Amino acid sequence: MSTAQGARARARIEVTAAIKDEARRQLAVEGAAKLSLRAVARELGMASSALYRYFRSRDELLTALIIDAYDSLGEAAEASYAAVGGESPAGQWVAVCEGVREWALARPHEYALIYGSPVPGYTAPDTTVPAASRVGRLLIRIVRDAYQAKGEAQWKVPAELRPEARRMAEELAPDLPPETVVVLAGAWAQLFGLVNFEVFGQFHRVVEDREAFFRHAAGQLAHHVGLVYPQSEAAAR
Amino acid sequence: MSTAQGARARARIEVTAAIKDEARRQLAVEGAAKLSLRAVARELGMASSALYRYFRSRDELLTALIIDAYDSLGEAAEASYAAVGGESPAGQWVAVCEGVREWALARPHEYALIYGSPVPGYTAPDTTVPAASRVGRLLIRIVRDAYQAKGEAQWKVPAELRPEARRMAEELAPDLPPETVVVLAGAWAQLFGLVNFEVFGQFHRVVEDREAFFRHAAGQLAHHVGLVYPQSEAAAR
DNA sequence: CCGATGCAAGAGCGGTGCTCTCGTTTGGGG
DNA sequence: CCCCAAACGAGAGCACCGCTCTTGCATCGG
Numbered sequence: 001m002s003t004a005q006g007a008r009a010r011a012r013i014e015v016t017a018a019i020k021d022e023a024r025r026q027l028a029v030e031g032a033a034k035l036s037l038r039a040v041a042r043e044l045g046m047a048s049s050a051l052y053r054y055f056r057s058r059d060e061l062l063t064a065l066i067i068d069a070y071d072s073l074g075e076a077a078e079a080s081y082a083a084v085g086g087e088s089p090a091g092q093w094v095a096v097c098e099g100v101r102e103w104a105l106a107r108p109h110e111y112a113l114i115y116g117s118p119v120p121g122y123t124a125p126d127t128t129v130p131a132a133s134r135v136g137r138l139l140i141r142i143v144r145d146a147y148q149a150k151g152e153a154q155w156k157v158p159a160e161l162r163p164e165a166r167r168m169a170e171e172l173a174p175d176l177p178p179e180t181v182v183v184l185a186g187a188w189a190q191l192f193g194l195v196n197f198e199v200f201g202q203f204h205r206v207v208e209d210r211e212a213f214f215r216h217a218a219g220q221l222a223h224h225v226g227l228v229y230p231q232s233e234a235a236a237r
Numbered sequence: 238m239s240t241a242q243g244a245r246a247r248a249r250i251e252v253t254a255a256i257k258d259e260a261r262r263q264l265a266v267e268g269a270a271k272l273s274l275r276a277v278a279r280e281l282g283m284a285s286s287a288l289y290r291y292f293r294s295r296d297e298l299l300t301a302l303i304i305d306a307y308d309s310l311g312e313a314a315e316a317s318y319a320a321v322g323g324e325s326p327a328g329q330w331v332a333v334c335e336g337v338r339e340w341a342l343a344r345p346h347e348y349a350l351i352y353g354s355p356v357p358g359y360t361a362p363d364t365t366v367p368a369a370s371r372v373g374r375l376l377i378r379i380v381r382d383a384y385q386a387k388g389e390a391q392w393k394v395p396a397e398l399r400p401e402a403r404r405m406a407e408e409l410a411p412d413l414p415p416e417t418v419v420v421l422a423g424a425w426a427q428l429f430g431l432v433n434f435e436v437f438g439q440f441h442r443v444v445e446d447r448e449a450f451f452r453h454a455a456g457q458l459a460h461h462v463g464l465v466y467p468q469s470e471a472a473a474r
Numbered sequence: 475c476c477g478a479t480g481c482a483a484g485a486g487c488g489g490t491g492c493t494c495t496c497g498t499t500t501g502g503g504g
Numbered sequence: 505c506c507c508c509a510a511a512c513g514a515g516a517g518c519a520c521c522g523c524t525c526t527t528g529c530a531t532c533g534g
Contacts, residue, residue, distance in 0.1 A: 006501065008511075032354070033270050038490065047514045049493080058491065116354025117269070118437055129442070136443075161453050164446035172443065185444055186431065186454040192439075193430015194423065200355055202429075205366070206373075206409065207422055209401035216398050217423040224461070245480070245531070275521065284483045286524080295522065481530075490521065499512070504505100 016054050018044060020068065023061055027109045032062065032119070062119055067131050069110040074134025076103040081138055089146035090219065090227040096138055097191055097218035104195050111199055115192055136188050140173045143184055143225055147176060155179040155226075180226060187221045194218070253291050255281060257305065260298055264346045269299065269356070299356055304368050306347040311371025313340040318375055326383035327456065327464040333375055334428055334455035341432050348436055352429055373425050377410045380421055380462055384413060392416040392463075417463060424458045431455075 022040050037058055041048040055061040080099025084092055104111040114132070157165050157179045165178035173181050194217050197203050198210050207213045222228075259277045274295055278285040292298040317336025321329055341348040351369070394402050394416045402415035410418050431454050434440050435447050444450045459465075 008499095008501065012511090033356070036490065037492085048491085049515075050513045052492075053512060112354035115433075115437075115439075117349035119270070132439075158449075158453060161446065161449040164444070164449060167445065168443070182450065182453065183457070185440075185450070186457065189434040189439070189454075190427035190430045193427045193433060196352075196430060196433060197426040200352075202352075202369075202426070203422075206405070207401070208404065209398065212395075212398040212401055213419065213422070216395060216419065217426075220420070220423065220461075224457075243532070249480090273521065274523090285522085286484075287482045289523075290481060475534100477532105477534095479530105479532080482528090484527085485525090487524085488522095491519095493516105493518080495514100495516085497512105497514090500510085502507105502509100504507090 012054075019051065019054055019061070020064060023065060024068075024110070027065065027113070028107065031109050032113055035062070037061070059119060062113070063128070065110070066113055067128050069107075069114050070128060070131035070134065072107075072110070073100065073103050073114070074131060074138075076100070077135045077138050081142070088228060089142055090222040092142045093139070093222040093225070093227055094215065094218045096135070096142065097221070098215065100135060100191065101195050101198070101214055101218075104199050108199050111195075115196060116200070139188055139191075140176070140184065143180065143227065144173060144176055146227055147180070155183050157182055184225050187225050191218070191221060249291075256288065256291055256298070257301060260302060261305075261347070264302065264350070265344065268346050269350055272299070274298070296356060299350070300365070302347070303350050304365050306344075306351045307365060307368035307371065309344075309347070310337065310340050310351070311368060311375075313337070314372045314375050318379070325465060326379055327459040329379045330376070330459040330462070330464055331452065331455045333372070333379065334458065335452065337372060337428065338432050338435070338451055341436050345436050348432075352433060353437070376425055376428075377413070377421065380417065380464065381410060381413055383464055384417070392420055394419055421462050424462050428455070428458060 019040060022043050023035060026035055026039060026043075035058070037051055037055075038048040041051045055064065077096050077099045080095045081092055084095040087095070104115075161182065162178070165182045168185065169176055169178040169181040173184075176184075194214060198207075198214065203210060203213075256277060259280050260272060263272055263276060263280075272295070274288050274292075275285040278288045292301065314333050314336045317332045318329055321332040324332070341352075398419065399415070402419045405422065406413060406415040406418040410421075413421075431451060435444075435451065440447060
């Protein structure tokens with residue numbers, strides 16, 4: 001068993017976790033650019049050189065934090081999804097969007113790590129891919145479940161995009177119409193555009209009631225991907 | 238006249254420009270995080286300390302580059318707008334979106350400077366506001382011109398958002414219906430969500446034919462803000 | 475013409491990432 | 505059970521960083 005490892009391996013895991021925790025702490029205070037290996041080591045009471053036994057470089061530490069951040073965000077999104085349970089697909093969609101937003105607002109620096117400018121010179125290893133796609137997969141699932149019930153494509157895609165749409169559908173969601181997959185990918189990017197602008201302060205002096213604004217925008221995105229827009233539901237009664 | 242200043246002032250302007258140029262050059266190669274004042278000075282054949290006569294700190298240099306980047310992007314967007322001339326509002330919208338995208342893809346590091354994670358600890362001075370809002374103002378203009386011709390609101394905004402919608406409309410575009418202003422602000426953020434994902438590599442292994450994808454998404458955004466979607470125009474004939 | 479001002483250079487401070495070396499600890503196979 | 509290789513921590517050191525302070529020099533205005 002992996003838990004029955006020797007004391008050495010156990011200590012290694014603990015120290016690694018301690019380093020990441022302290023790094024995350026500094027990240028939350030100063031941001032990624034000012035994350036200093038020496039400061040982490042100092043805070044942990046060890047020599048800076050000892051740290052290199054656990055992470056080959058600063059970038060490797062950052063990579064570990066990036067993966068953790070993706071996973072944390074994915075968990076938050078999935079928790080929001082689970083929390084609304086049997087609500088309408090649009091309600092699920094909006095809940096997931098709000099979960100993402102709240103996670104991002106609570107840890108802006110970790111968010112910046114994964115959805116801000118990439119670390120210069122550094123390209124994300126494929127290790128990050130599964131963690132990075134959790135939110136996207138969740139959004140796909142919501143739409144797919146909605147289509148399972150009553151489903152037909154309702155968008156037209158221009159001819160020039162049709163082969164790409166087919167390819168995307170095949171790779172990402174074989175049981176959804178290609179047009180929907182294209183629209184979904186767009187909505188996915190647009191969701192993070194909204195979150196980005198809010199977290200990075202681009203809405204300064206533009207949008208003030210950001211919570212209501214976001215809820216509305218997320219609802220419109222839901223409508224856009226073919227889910228019934230909650231407001232229009234309510235207005236119909 | 239300001240142009241008839243002494244040789245001293247003239248030299249100052251030239252050196253300042255040279256510093257910014259060299260900094261931009263390094264930016265394009267290494268990214269903002271690795272921009273080094275010492276390296277800039279070295280390349281310019283001057284002592285690093287001399288550089289502080291022109292920029293009080295590294296952050297101030299970055300701020301200057303940020304303003305320039307905003308202006309450069311604004312100019313690119315306006316050029317795209319001017320280039321399509323009398324086309325339909327939706328055509329103008331898509332052209333501006335594509336102008337933004339192309340500018341961003343051509344200078345990813347400058348784009349990251351303004352739409353990526355903000356520089357840590359640094360908050361953009363209000364100096365940047367006018368330059369930063371150029372693209373937004375251009376999008377507003379396109380929609381306003383379209384409404385000038387035949388205009389009525391076509392979105393409903395939930396009650397909780399109505400006061401904010403009124404406030405936004407009053408401040409940003411008094412001659413547009415509040416609902417439209419809200420949708421427009423969302424589309425603005427979403428546009429940069431699309432560009433962000435492409436420039437920062439989030440579409441890796443998801444979207445391959447990014448040009449066609451973007452054109453389609455931009456067209457849908459145009460449709461979303463109430464402009465006639467070009468494809469549906471063509472399909473209607 | 476001379477004094478005030480702008481400017482460049484150098485030295486230096488405290489910090490960084492990272493490497494290399496050198497003792498020490500420790501765990502598993504003979 | 506014991507011993508050796510592997511893992512580990514610490515320290516010194518390299519090259520670089522942003523930034524400051526002081527010192528001379530050039531230049532401009534009265």
